Amino acid sequence: MHDDHSHANSGSKPNKLVQETSPYLLQHAYNPVEWYAWGEEALERAKKEDKPIFLSVGYSACHWCHVMAHESFEDEETAKIMNEHFINIKVDREERPDIDDIYQRVCQLATGTGGWPLSVFLTPNQKPFYVGTYFPKEGRQYNLPGFKTILQQLAVAYKSKKNEVEMASAEFMDALSQTARDVATLPAGEAAKADIERSILDEAAMGLLQMGDTIYGGFGQAPKFPNASNLLFLLRYYDISGINRFRDFVVFTADKMAQGGIHDQLGGGFARYSTDQKWLVPHFEKMLYDNALLAQLYAELFQITKDGQHLAVLRKTLDFVIREMTHPEGGFYSAQDADSEGEEGKFYLWTKKEIREILQDQQLAIDAFCERYGVTEGGNFEFKNILNVRSSVASIAQRYGRTPDEITRIIEDSSARLFAAREKRVRPGRDEKVLTSWNGLMISGFAKGYAVTGDARYLDAAKSAVRFIESRLVSSSEEGRLMRTFKDGQSKLNAYLDDYAFYVSGLLDLFAVDSRPEYLEKAARYTEFMVKHFWDDKEGNLFFTSDDHEQLIVRTKSFYDLAIPSGNSVAASNLLRLYHYTQNNGYLDKAIRIMKSGARPAAENPFGFGQLLIAIYLYVKKPVEVTVIGKGGSMSGWLKGQFLPDGITAFVSEEKDLPALQKYTFFQGRNAEKGETAFVCRNFTCSLPITTEKELARQLGRR
Numbered sequence: 001m002h003d004d005h006s007h008a009n010s011g012s013k014p015n016k017l018v019q020e021t022s023p024y025l026l027q028h029a030y031n032p033v034e035w036y037a038w039g040e041e042a043l044e045r046a047k048k049e050d051k052p053i054f055l056s057v058g059y060s061a062c063h064w065c066h067v068m069a070h071e072s073f074e075d076e077e078t079a080k081i082m083n084e085h086f087i088n089i090k091v092d093r094e095e096r097p098d099i100d101d102i103y104q105r106v107c108q109l110a111t112g113t114g115g116w117p118l119s120v121f122l123t124p125n126q127k128p129f130y131v132g133t134y135f136p137k138e139g140r141q142y143n144l145p146g147f148k149t150i151l152q153q154l155a156v157a158y159k160s161k162k163n164e165v166e167m168a169s170a171e172f173m174d175a176l177s178q179t180a181r182d183v184a185t186l187p188a189g190e191a192a193k194a195d196i197e198r199s200i201l202d203e204a205a206m207g208l209l210q211m212g213d214t215i216y217g218g219f220g221q222a223p224k225f226p227n228a229s230n231l232l233f234l235l236r237y238y239d240i241s242g243i244n245r246f247r248d249f250v251v252f253t254a255d256k257m258a259q260g261g262i263h264d265q266l267g268g269g270f271a272r273y274s275t276d277q278k279w280l281v282p283h284f285e286k287m288l289y290d291n292a293l294l295a296q297l298y299a300e301l302f303q304i305t306k307d308g309q310h311l312a313v314l315r316k317t318l319d320f321v322i323r324e325m326t327h328p329e330g331g332f333y334s335a336q337d338a339d340s341e342g343e344e345g346k347f348y349l350w351t352k353k354e355i356r357e358i359l360q361d362q363q364l365a366i367d368a369f370c371e372r373y374g375v376t377e378g379g380n381f382e383f384k385n386i387l388n389v390r391s392s393v394a395s396i397a398q399r400y401g402r403t404p405d406e407i408t409r410i411i412e413d414s415s416a417r418l419f420a421a422r423e424k425r426v427r428p429g430r431d432e433k434v435l436t437s438w439n440g441l442m443i444s445g446f447a448k449g450y451a452v453t454g455d456a457r458y459l460d461a462a463k464s465a466v467r468f469i470e471s472r473l474v475s476s477s478e479e480g481r482l483m484r485t486f487k488d489g490q491s492k493l494n495a496y497l498d499d500y501a502f503y504v505s506g507l508l509d510l511f512a513v514d515s516r517p518e519y520l521e522k523a524a525r526y527t528e529f530m531v532k533h534f535w536d537d538k539e540g541n542l543f544f545t546s547d548d549h550e551q552l553i554v555r556t557k558s559f560y561d562l563a564i565p566s567g568n569s570v571a572a573s574n575l576l577r578l579y580h581y582t583q584n585n586g587y588l589d590k591a592i593r594i595m596k597s598g599a600r601p602a603a604e605n606p607f608g609f610g611q612l613l614i615a616i617y618l619y620v621k622k623p624v625e626v627t628v629i630g631k632g633g634s635m636s637g638w639l640k641g642q643f644l645p646d647g648i649t650a651f652v653s654e655e656k657d658l659p660a661l662q663k664y665t666f667f668q669g670r671n672a673e674k675g676e677t678a679f680v681c682r683n684f685t686c687s688l689p690i691t692t693e694k695e696l697a698r699q700l701g702r703r
Helices: 040-049 063-073 076-085 097-111 147-160 162-178 188-193 198-211 228-241 244-259 288-305 308-324 352-358 363-372 393-400 404-423 436-453 456-472 497-513 517-534 567-582 585-604 610-621 635-640 655-661 693-699
Strands: 035-037 053-058 087-092 118-122 128-132 483-487 490-494 624-629 647-652 677-682
Touching: 035 040, 040 053, 040 087, 053 063, 053 097, 063 076, 063 147, 076 147, 097 118, 097 128, 097 162, 128 147, 128 162, 147 162, 188 585, 198 228, 198 244, 198 585, 198 610, 228 244, 228 288, 228 610, 244 288, 244 308, 288 308, 288 436, 308 436, 308 456, 352 363, 352 404, 363 393, 363 404, 393 404, 436 456, 436 483, 436 497, 456 497, 456 517, 497 517, 497 567, 497 647, 517 567, 517 585, 517 655, 567 585, 567 610, 567 647, 585 610, 624 635, 635 647, 635 693, 647 655, 677 693
Parallel strands: 035 087, 053 087, 624 647
Antiparallel strands: 053 118, 118 128, 483 490, 624 677
16 A cells, blocks of 8 residues: 555545645545644634644655554544544645644654654644654554554543643643754854854864764764765865865765665665665655755766766766656656555565566676676565675676776666666656755756756756746745645645745756846845745844744744755855845845854754855855856856856856846946956956956966
């Protein structure tokens, strides 16, 4: 039972979730549980009937969410208890990260860990009194209490021990108001006095390197996540310090990930995390945001190393997103599930026998492929094989007396045949919501991919996604207002901080490689809206929800990069970059205030602050402003291939775009001679117009 919303096997009539668009909510539309989506109707009914709320939060690619659904929510007997004693609300965390964030914090407070499915019992005024994650239907399993028992006990407690329930929820509310921020940022008074200086970067980079796994790359043991934001920061620290070992650690990690099972060797794209330390056994779901951030990482690595393998990983990742994660109108889908036909990873696994049959017993092809990807009769995962790079092409070539080029061709040909065979398998489910924030990250991935490859398909993918957001996810109610999610022809929910921050970042990354005036205008317009509705002037940073958002029990803030970067940190980088293009001091002031409130925690505990450290790097290094106007020369292609993380760049190839851009300080007094002309400014001083690639390289210290 998986992503097919199979109501056939429950035989029930639909509940209220049948009216929703979220694939995750629709998976529960035929449960015997009388589910509601979060909203007025459910919350009012809880108050009117004085019943506690059971809130269940998950997402469509979440394995244990499906297990709990199958065991408990499809079970008539369990549903009967739920329907009789509780108002039951289902939430897709990707649609409502605000609700998820609040109650995850409660779960952390109560149990020390969080995760999905999240199971929370609330009073009718939304205050939590009991919380956990996955509960098996009956006790005994995993030493966890059984879900049916908990339901019965809490139903009784709510009726007969009201004062205990009230006390529990009051304790939670107390603790929650202390942790409405996910990190102890500096109080406004102290933050104002803090300095943003180079030593923050030194301390953070050393701290991160000490956490690095020198044997397999990445950070920590198992499970192991890509942590792209930290790797992107370490590349910037390499840039400012010139110390090779920071670059080398990122290269080492990126190579280990690319060789591991976390990377889909045949189809491209990365899974969400590896269950082991070696990147071998992934949790097989693929999320858009990971692939967006990793595309940026491999693009930057290629600029540094010029290593064709980094370019190949970048291309495979972007090609996977174009092929499998793109809406016909250009937006990007959210996720692919881990399971197909009810089995985790089934789509991606191979037996040696299958490989022999598909490669039609061509012995050299079978041997070379199986050696390259570690395929054995016994397998490396439940008697099947997860493909991962085990032998170099050079060593295989030597063993079989062929040239490396011949072996490469043989392996590529075999891979193409296996990929074609895999395409005929039952595909994993796909979550086809289009989320503004994740699309923003992916626009950045395509913009950076276009910069290093010059491949127009990648530029087109970025532009199409912008058109999609502008036509489908911009609200008509107020200038600059974005929506959060689009599916089945409708957009809904006012956007959160992440939606504004990541989309603006995408627009700025696109503008930096293809400088159309509308991208900069839109970036400024959405930033103005964000500042107006999300800014906390008292503390000098941004709330997660807008001032006109539905009032929940607390209004949260986040600084910490988890799998998804922090909206505050990305906004700080955006504000800095916008300041350089526009010279609007308001942008600079706000960027500085955000950086100051998080600078100390970022130095002391850098692991969750890669994105904030990227902003601080840009501020400390002082950006170099480079404009190339005109076309037909080699300067723009050369410049896009450079690793210039402190670059505020513009490429104006169409002369007709100049007048609209010249209202911004950055472009004033800049006109093309014949062909291409470049301008370089640093530290408030500018070069003379530059007309050769050699002179541009000299000005940028890249001789």
